[in-house]
Structures are given as C-alpha cells and as structure tokens.
Amino acid sequence: MRRPYLIAYLLLLISAAVCQAQPPAVSAADSARLEIVAPKLLTRAFVVSNPSENRRKLIEQLELPEGWRTVAQDNSFTLLPGAQDVRLVAISVPLSALPGPYKVTYMAQDSADATQSAQAQTEVLVLPVFKLEIATRETPRRVIAGQDYTVQFAVTSRCNSPTPVSAVLTGSGGSTFVLSDSVWLANPGECKLLTAVVRTDPRCTAAFTQRLTLKLRISDHEARQRESTAHSFVDVIPRGTPAGDFYHRVPSLIAARFVSEAGRSGFQVEYSGNGSLDSRGATRIGYLLRGPRDLTQHTYGLQDEYYVSVENRIGEARAGDLSFNLSPLMEQNRMGRGARARVSNGPFTAGGYAFRMRPKYADLQESAGFIGFCPSPRLSIYANYLQKSSRALNGQLLGLSSSISPVRGMNLDLDFSADAAASKSVSPQNSALFARFNGGLGGLRLSFERVYAGRDFSGYYHDENHSALSVSFPVAPGMQYHASYRSVAQNLSRDTLRATALREADVQSGISATLPLRIAASLDVEKLTRTDELQRTDLDYDERAATMRLRQSFGVVSLTGSAKRGLWNNHRLSLSGDVERYGLGVTFAPDKRQTYSAGFQTGNSSVGSGGHRSRSLNLASTLCLANRLTFSANFQTTGFDDPAAFQNDQFSAELRCETFRRQAITLRARKVNYGPTGIRDGFSCMAGYEIPIGVPVSRQNDVGCLRGKVFDSEDPKQKGVANIVLILDGLTAISDSRGYYAFPSVKPGVHYLQVDHASMGLHRITTQPVPVELKVRGGKTEMLNIGIERAGSVNGRMTLLSKGGNSARGYLLEADSAASSKAEPTLQVATGLANVEVLLYRDGESFRAASDRDGNFAFTGLRPGRWLLKVTPESLPAFHQPERSNYEVFVQPGNPEDLTVRVIPRTRSLIIVDQGTVPITTSSRK
Numbered sequence: 001m002r003r004p005y006l007i008a009y010l011l012l013l014i015s016a017a018v019c020q021a022q023p024p025a026v027s028a029a030d031s032a033r034l035e036i037v038a039p040k041l042l043t044r045a046f047v048v049s050n051p052s053e054n055r056r057k058l059i060e061q062l063e064l065p066e067g068w069r070t071v072a073q074d075n076s077f078t079l080l081p082g083a084q085d086v087r088l089v090a091i092s093v094p095l096s097a098l099p100g101p102y103k104v105t106y107m108a109q110d111s112a113d114a115t116q117s118a119q120a121q122t123e124v125l126v127l128p129v130f131k132l133e134i135a136t137r138e139t140p141r142r143v144i145a146g147q148d149y150t151v152q153f154a155v156t157s158r159c160n161s162p163t164p165v166s167a168v169l170t171g172s173g174g175s176t177f178v179l180s181d182s183v184w185l186a187n188p189g190e191c192k193l194l195t196a197v198v199r200t201d202p203r204c205t206a207a208f209t210q211r212l213t214l215k216l217r218i219s220d221h222e223a224r225q226r227e228s229t230a231h232s233f234v235d236v237i238p239r240g241t242p243a244g245d246f247y248h249r250v251p252s253l254i255a256a257r258f259v260s261e262a263g264r265s266g267f268q269v270e271y272s273g274n275g276s277l278d279s280r281g282a283t284r285i286g287y288l289l290r291g292p293r294d295l296t297q298h299t300y301g302l303q304d305e306y307y308v309s310v311e312n313r314i315g316e317a318r319a320g321d322l323s324f325n326l327s328p329l330m331e332q333n334r335m336g337r338g339a340r341a342r343v344s345n346g347p348f349t350a351g352g353y354a355f356r357m358r359p360k361y362a363d364l365q366e367s368a369g370f371i372g373f374c375p376s377p378r379l380s381i382y383a384n385y386l387q388k389s390s391r392a393l394n395g396q397l398l399g400l401s402s403s404i405s406p407v408r409g410m411n412l413d414l415d416f417s418a419d420a421a422a423s424k425s426v427s428p429q430n431s432a433l434f435a436r437f438n439g440g441l442g443g444l445r446l447s448f449e450r451v452y453a454g455r456d457f458s459g460y461y462h463d464e465n466h467s468a469l470s471v472s473f474p475v476a477p478g479m480q481y482h483a484s485y486r487s488v489a490q491n492l493s494r495d496t497l498r499a500t501a502l503r504e505a506d507v508q509s510g511i512s513a514t515l516p517l518r519i520a521a522s523l524d525v526e527k528l529t530r531t532d533e534l535q536r537t538d539l540d541y542d543e544r545a546a547t548m549r550l551r552q553s554f555g556v557v558s559l560t561g562s563a564k565r566g567l568w569n570n571h572r573l574s575l576s577g578d579v580e581r582y583g584l585g586v587t588f589a590p591d592k593r594q595t596y597s598a599g600f601q602t603g604n605s606s607v608g609s610g611g612h613r614s615r616s617l618n619l620a621s622t623l624c625l626a627n628r629l630t631f632s633a634n635f636q637t638t639g640f641d642d643p644a645a646f647q648n649d650q651f652s653a654e655l656r657c658e659t660f661r662r663q664a665i666t667l668r669a670r671k672v673n674y675g676p677t678g679i680r681d682g683f684s685c686m687a688g689y690e691i692p693i694g695v696p697v698s699r700q701n702d703v704g705c706l707r708g709k710v711f712d713s714e715d716p717k718q719k720g721v722a723n724i725v726l727i728l729d730g731l732t733a734i735s736d737s738r739g740y741y742a743f744p745s746v747k748p749g750v751h752y753l754q755v756d757h758a759s760m761g762l763h764r765i766t767t768q769p770v771p772v773e774l775k776v777r778g779g780k781t782e783m784l785n786i787g788i789e790r791a792g793s794v795n796g797r798m799t800l801l802s803k804g805g806n807s808a809r810g811y812l813l814e815a816d817s818a819a820s821s822k823a824e825p826t827l828q829v830a831t832g833l834a835n836v837e838v839l840l841y842r843d844g845e846s847f848r849a850a851s852d853r854d855g856n857f858a859f860t861g862l863r864p865g866r867w868l869l870k871v872t873p874e875s876l877p878a879f880h881q882p883e884r885s886n887y888e889v890f891v892q893p894g895n896p897e898d899l900t901v902r903v904i905p906r907t908r909s910l911i912i913v914d915q916g917t918v919p920i921t922t923s924s925r926k
Contacts, residue, residue, distance in 0.1 A: 024058060024079070025049040026108050026118040029086060033101070033123040038160045041071070042091040044122055046106045050079035056110055060087060063105035067094050076111065096188045098161050099128040130218050131158035132165065132186070134230035137193065141758070142235035144723055144734055146202030151232045153194045153214050157186035163218055167194060171212045173236060174201040174627075196232075203660075204238045207732045237725055237732050249694030250275035250285060259298045261684040266295045268302060277697050283312040285697075288320075300668055300686035315343035315351070324353050326368050327401045329417040329432045329451075330386045330459045334366070347375045349382075364390040378405040384417070388458065395458030396420045401434075410439030419457050429454040432461055443474040455493040465489040479513040494533050501533035520551040526566075543568040545579045560585040564603070580604055593624035613641045628658035649673040664690045704776035706743040706753075706784065710735040713767050713787035714893060721788055725756035748778040755786065763894070765791040765863055769845055792862045792891035794840065794869070796899040798855040800833040800880070832856070833903055837872040840889070850875075864893045871901060879906050 029045035036042060050056050057078045062070055071090035079085060089106065102124045110116035137152040157163065165186045169179045180195040196212065212232040252273030259266055274286040286309040295301025307320025319339040325332055338355025352369035365388065372382040379402075386397040399417030406412075415434035418426045432453035439446060449468040453461035466489070472482035484507075491501035510524030529542040545566025552559045566579035581603035588596045599618040615638070622632040633653040640647055652670040659665065666688040706728065711718040720739020725732065728743050729751050735741045752771035760766075767787035776782055832855025840847045840859050851857045869887040876882070883902040891897055 022051050023116040024056065024108050024110065024118050025051060026106060026120040028106075028120045028122045031122070033125055035125045035127055036093060037127050037129055038093045038097045039095045040093040042093055042124065044089055044091065044104060044106075046087050046089070046120055046122075047084060048077075048079065048087055048108045048118075049084040050081060053081045055080055057112070058108045059111050060089075061107045061109065062089060062091070063103075063107070064091065065097070065102045065104075067096055068092065068102075068104075069094075093124075093126065095129075095158065095160055097126045099126050101125050126160065129158060129160045130163060130226070132156070132216050132218070132228040133158055134214060134216065134228055136230060136232050139232045140234055142237055142725075143200060144725075145200050145204035145236055145238045148197060148199050149234065151196045151198065151212060151234075153196070153230060153232075154191055155186070155194055155216060156191045157188060159186060159218075160188050162187050166217050168215045168217070169196050169212060170215070171198065171210055173204065173208060173210045175199055175210065177212070198234075200236055204236060207235065207237050210234045210236050237734060247694075247696035248276070248279050248698045248700050249696050250277070252693050252695050254691040254693060255688060257300075257302070257686060257688040259295055259301045259684070259686045261298045261300075262682055264298070266293050266298065266301060268293060268295060268304070270302075273695060279698075279700050279702060283310065285310050298686075299670060299682075299684035313344070315341065317341045321358070322355070324355050324366065324368075326353075326370065326386055327382070327384050327399055327415050327417065328413070328434045328436075329401075329415045329453070329457075329461060330384055330397050330399055331366065331368065331388075332460050336364075336366070338366075347373055349374060364388065379403070386459070393458050397457075397459055409441075410437075412437050417457070417459055419459075427454070428452075430456040432457045432459055445472045446470070455495075463490070463492050463495070465492060475511070476513075479511060481511050483509040491533070496534065499534075503529075503531040503533060505529045518553065522549045523547070524549075540572045541568055541570045543579060556588060556590050558587040558589075560587075578604065595622045597621070615639050630656045647674070662692050666690070699779045700745075701779045702748070703745045704748050704778050705781040706746055706751075706774070706776060707781060708741060708784040708786060710739045710741060710755075710786050710788060713789045718787075721760075723759060724786075724788070725759040726786075727754045727756065728752070746776045748776055750775050753784065753786075760788055763791050763861075764788055765861055767863060769863075789864060790894035791860070792864050792893055793896045794859040794862065794867070794889055794891065794899060795896050796838065796851075796857050796869070796901060798833040798836045798838070798851040798857065798871075798901050798903065800830045800855075800877075801883075801902050801904045802830045833877075835875065836903070837875040838901070839870045839872060840867055841870070842867050862891045864891050866890055869899065869901070871903075876903060880904065881906050 025048070027047050029047055034042070034044075048058065048060075050058075055078065057076060059076050061075070064070065069092045071092060077085065077087070087106075087108075091104065103121050104124055105119055105121050107117055107119035133156040135154045135156075137154045139151045140149050143149045155165075155167075157165075163186050164183070166183050167179060167181065169177045171177055176199045178197045178199075181192070184192065186192065194214070196214070198210075198212065200210070210233070212234070214230045214232075216228045218226050250273045252271070252275075255270040255272075257268045257270070259268075268290060269292075270288070270290040272288040272290070275284065277283040277285055286307075288305055288307050290302060291304040291306070294304045296303050303321075305321040307318065307322055309316065309318035311317075317339070318341070321335070321337050322340065324334045324336060324338070324340060334355075334357075336355035336357045338353060340351065340353030340355075342349060342351030349372035350370065352367070354367045355365070357364040366386060367388075368384070368386045370382050370384045372380060374380040381402045382400070384397075384399040384401060386395075386399075388395055388397075396419070397417050398420050399415060401415040402413070404412045404414075413434070413436045416431070418431040432451070434451050436449045437447065447468075447470045449466070451461055451464065451466040453459065453464050455463040457463075466487070468484070468486045470482070470484035472480055475481045486504075486506045488502060488504045490503075491498050494501050506526065506528050508524055508526045510522055512520070512522040515521050524547045525545075526547070527542070527544050531540050543566060545564050547562065547564040549562045550560065560583075562581075562583040564579060564581040567576065568579055569576045581601065583599065583601040585599040586597065597618075597620045600616070602613070602615045604613045616636065618634070618636045620632070620634045622630065624630050631654070633651075635649075635651050637649045638647055650670065650672050653668070655667045657665045666686070668684075668686040668688075670682075670684045672682045710721045710724045710726075712721055720735065720737075722735055722737045722739060724735040724739075724741070726735070726741055726743075728746065731743055731746065733741045733743050750773065752773055754771045755766055757765075765788070767789055772784065772786075774782060774784060832851070832853070834851055834853045834855060836851045836855075836857075838849050838851070838857055840849070840862075842865065845863070847859050847862075849857045849859055867889045869889055870885070871882045873881070880903050883904055887899060887901065889897055889899060
C-alpha cells in the first residue's frame, strides 16, 4: 500500500522540479521589419514572461551590429511567477551604418542560473541616404574688375556609404572659374573644402553682383537626392565708368590688308567712318579712304575708293567714288568718281550730280539735276534732267517721276522720261515708261512692275520691254497660294550690232503650307520659255518643271530637302531631255558657339545642248574656339559624269580673333582645284588687321566730366593711392596705380561724391568730410583731389569732483557773512560720472557720445586737426558744472588723445532775512 503513495510523491517532486527549472520566454512585440534612415534613435519592444512558479531576477542583454549603441537604461528587473513585462530598448543607429538589413538580438537571463535564458530577434533595414550639405566658408564682399578672388565651400557628406560626387561651378559676368576638385569619393561624415578661384573680366563696364553657383551631383543611380546647390554673391566694381563719353566721336575704322593670289600680291590701307558731328545728330559725316591699289583682280581684294559726305536737315554734299542715282529710268546705281549735292527748303528739294566713270570702265560722263516737291511723306514729285556722253552715245534726257502712297501698306511709283536730243517731238522710240505697285489688303499681297524703253532712249534702259506680276493670298489656315509672271524682251529693234535679242517668259504657281509636326512644305510649278530673235541656237528652248521643298526642325537639327522634275526642249536642235534635280541639307547647331551644315545635290542640268549629270557636296562649319576667337571652314566639290566637263574642288577657311578694345585680326585662305580641265589651280590668302576708333569732333554739352587724384596726405610727395572706390550718385570709379580717377560722363547738376571706406583700409579716413557736394557743368571738366590719412581718436573720462568735508552729493552751503568766508576746500574725485553727453565739433563736422557707467567716453575715426569738446549742461547732475566750458583737442594721425573732463559742484549762497524778534517760551515760574 505504501508503494503507490511513494510513486505519487516522487512524481510530484519531479514535476515541481521541472516547473521550477522552466526558462523565461522572450518574444518581439512587433515582428515586422522596421525601415529607418540613419542616424536614428530606434526604440523596440520585447515581451518577457516568467512561466516558473518562483520569483525571478532577470538580466537583459542586447547583441547589436558594430557601431550601434544602446541608450543608458536598467539592465535587470524582477518578474513574479507567471507574470510578464514589456521591455523597451533604445538603440542609437550611427550615420556610418551602411545600407542593408541588420539583426538586433534581445536576451533575458536568470541572474541565479545562467543556463536559464531566452532570446528574440528583430530585423532593422537601414535605407540608403544620399545627402550633401554645403556651407560658404570664405567669400569677399567686393572685388575690383580684373582681380582674382577665392571662395571656399565646405561640403559635408551626410550619406551613409562612400558616394561618388561631381561638382560644377557656374557664374555670371563673363568671368572664368577654376575649382580645386570636380570629382571625388565622399565618405560618410567627411567634410571637404572646395576652393574656387574666380578671374573677373577687366573689361567690365558696369558694377554688378556676381553670383557663383556650386552644384553637387551624386553619381549613384539609386540616389534619392541627386543635387545640392549653394550660392555666393560678390560685388564686382569696374575700374572705370564708361557710361558715356565726354567727347562726341565719329565711329571709325582703320584697317590694313595684305592679299596674295597666283604669285601676285598687294597691300591696302583703309580709313573709314560714319556718324554725327554733334550729340543732337543734326549733321552727319561719312568718309572712306582705301588704297593705294585696286585689288579687285584678287579673290579677297577690294577696289581702291575715296569719298567724303556731309548731310544735315538742309541738304547733303558728297564727293569721290560714289553710287549715283537719279530715277528708275534715267540712272540707277552707277559707280563713278564725281560729286552730288541736294538742298531742301520746306516741301521743295533741288540738287544734282556730275561724275565720270573710273578709267578701267567705259568712257562715260554724266551731269544731272532735279527739282522736287514733297508736300507730305506720302507724295513726292520730281522733275529730272540728265546729260550723258560717251564714245557710243550722246543724250539729253528729261523726265518726271513721282511716288504716291494713298494708304498705309500701298505704294505706287511712276516715271516717264524722254530723250530730248534724239528728236524735237516725244515718241515711243525716244521715251521710256516705268510703273511699279506694291500693296496688300488683308492677306492679299500684289506686286506689279512694267518698264518700257524705246530704241532711241539713252537712259538706264534701252530698247527693252519688261513686265512682272506676283500675287499671294491664303487659301486655308496654314496654307498660302502664290503665283508670278515675268517677261523680258531686249533689243526690240533686232539690232544686229548687239549680241542677242532675248525674249524670255517665266510663269510660276505654287502653294506653301505648314504640315503636321511643323513641317514647312512648298510645291511650285514653273514654265520657262527663252527665245533669241537673232537666231542663237543655245537660246531657243523651253522648260517645264515642278519643285517640292520640305523643311523640318528637331531642336538643334534642321533638315531640308528638295526635288525638281521636268522636261526641256531645244526647238532649234530638235532635242529634249529630262530636268532632274535632288537636294538634301542638314544643319546641326548644338549651341550658339558652333554650327555644322552639309548639303548634297545631284541630277542633270537643263542646258539645251544635252545636259550632263552632276553631283555637288558642300560641308561648312563655324566654331567659336574661345572667347572672341572664331573659326569657319567650307568645302565644296562638284563633278560631272562627263570627264571633259568642268569640275572643281574648293576649300576655304577664315580665322578671326578680337583682341583688346575690339581690335580684330582676320586670316582667310582659299584653295581651288579645277581637275582635268586645263585651268590652272589657284591659291588665295588674305591677312587683315582692324582697329575701331572714335574720332573726337566736339564736346558733349549734355554731359560733364569729373577727374581728380586720391593721394596720401601724410606723404611729403603726396603719392597716389591705388584701388580706391569712389561713388558718384550711383556711378563708380576706381583710382589707378598713380591714384588718378575719372568719371568721364556725368549729367550736369549737383552731385555728391562718396569714398568707400572699406577700400581705404583699416583706420584710414579722407582729409575732408564726405560726401562732397560738387557741381558738374555740361561740356566742362571738374577737378577734385581727395587726400587720405590715418584717423585719430579721443579717449576721455568724465569725473565728478566734490569739496572735502561736505556732503557726498557735493552740495555746499555758505552763509553770506564775513565770518563764513573761509579758504576754498580741496576738490576731491568722488566717482566717474555716467550718462553725460559730450559734443566734439569743428567747422562742418560734429560727433556726440555719452559716458558709460565708469564715466568713460570715446570718439574714433576722427580727422586729424583741432577739435573742440563741450559738455551738454542738461545731462549733468543738478547744481554741477564742467570745470571749463570748452576743451581744445589736437588730434594726431594714428595716435589716440587722452582727455579728462572734471565736473565740479556749483557754489550756492543762502541769504537769511531778519523780519523781527523771536519769542521765547519757558515753563519756569518765579
């Protein structure tokens, strides 16, 4: 019977021991993975349970990744049997934590039995951080144009992994920038100093604030914050203020050119200019002197030419090599050497010219005169006379021309002329008629021109008949229709002494439109008929063709294409053929500094003798190699299927460099190869130098000039001080190396000149008060010299004195009697006197200061010389006064002056007046 009880007792003991040995239980309160951005203070919760029947004291531990830290907390706690507790742990995640998943392990261990423990894990995902901080460390407030300055930027990496960084520095004002580092690997928490060296433009003409922009870009493709930007601002002050010119100048050019071609060379010098003689522009002048040789036989050569012209509201006068015009029928754009003049008075105008052709041309002389009536800008009528003579003809022409504009946008020109020397009567054979109309209404545009000249007319046209008509109008939105007709008939009388009697008619019709995708397209149909009445076989054919053109722009790339198809017929030779021409062009302009273009054409020509298929290729480029340095090149090649046909290759290049003050050097060269045609190949070149100048012709009456010198007044030789900034009502100037400054263009009136104290240096001041008031007169130069010296200072102390033996307040009471007259007591310093106002002044300048609690006061930045100091009585204590009413102070350059101001009590007298007896009362009795 005892054995079952014993077995049950043993089982009970075993189960109690098992329950007592059961370890604690630990679990994460939140099993989800936590995503954080470092640095971060992380808080996690763990649930700890005590399944045993005994009270337990537990010790908690954390296993953290390297570099992670726990925030200070209790690491032991007690749990009752069957109880549980939520434990919060605070973890500091550092910035250096690399991106990725991390495990945080929490463990609870029985303090009495180390084998009784439990643990739980939670996962923390550290996200990548891409962040850069930029701070400006060092930057000047202002610099002078042409000087170099440095700016420092402190770049701190807030990334949590090594990150590649690229830096770009940009700015305004035409300056150049050099950055110490442009690419580097930024480690977490690393601070890097970037130094930017900025070279300002010495040709700066106006003060401005230069902004520097530093952009940092993270190259990692996973970067969330890819760019960081910082700015720096610096005031750039020009060395001069060329807001205008004290003198009125005529813009002019001096140029020298040397050309060479086929073993021949030549040299030319040119001096030219065009402008007004005064600021009002009432009188203008123009001139050109180019010589001594005529180099038109060279590719890059120019004709020798000389002329001068003067023009104002009354009229004009010109002499030299000019282009002469009279009317559309009599004379147009005839080059010769002579003179012309015009005089105007109200609506009436009269003038004329006389010239002779240059010796290398035909022997032609002309003399002309005209009288005009112009009552309004829309109506003018001219009567013209022309006499011309040469070896082949001698004529006298009379004509009448007019220009009428009935409404805005419409103009009608009429001209009728007759040859008075050919016959006494006017007939179609000795006269000419010209009519031209241009105008439009709404979207309709119309142009018409008709010229007829008889065979005996010796003007600009002779024995000719021309007609031209064109019209255009919209037919739909984005679509325009245009058509034109042109006919030319020369040598109407079929004079066999002339080479041809051309008859030509050209009719065109087409539509231009804007297609989808912004494609500009046009389609034209043309019929050309050409006949020679003198039986020239190569001038008797017609041509019919259609041409299509397309143009498309894709930002920096533009494409053009054209196709022409048609048929030509030679009626004299009974030949016909196809007209076929195709072209393609492309232009690439990535920015304003460079342009590239290419063009290709192929097809056969429309020449009536048979035509040959040809190919042509053109390549061109324009590059801005550097600031004010431009290079352009062009290559062109043309070839035919027929080896005997004319073909050539051409290459040309030009280099232009602008130097200081807009001067320019130009180099040009061209090489031509003509292939197997027997024509000699050629090489041409040119070198030129241009100097733009302004020729002073008069003083500006609407501006004045201010000049002067900034000097060191302490120097016996009064040496000039450089780089001093002077400001005149917004205009800025800087003294040069010898101390001279100038404001070349100032409006007349009263102005105030200020000197920038920062540019003078520490503890320096002008010898005269600034701003300085001055008056600028138009057309005059004002002079003002400014001295600079070391500033002085005055240090003072305000002391309160009292008479010994009296009250602490220093008040003294005296009886007005001889008995009270005693020797003056000795004055003693009681204390420093606070809040007393002091005035320091001299002619034109005054400064005020107040004493501090110790009685001290100071004046700084004083101009050396004699000053007077005065104490303001209202700020003194009652019944006190300064020992002296004024103190004389001599301020020395750079040396402080010490001064003590003593305040003493003012003696007061008390008068006692006896008005009767004083009764005496006593309590004693007899």
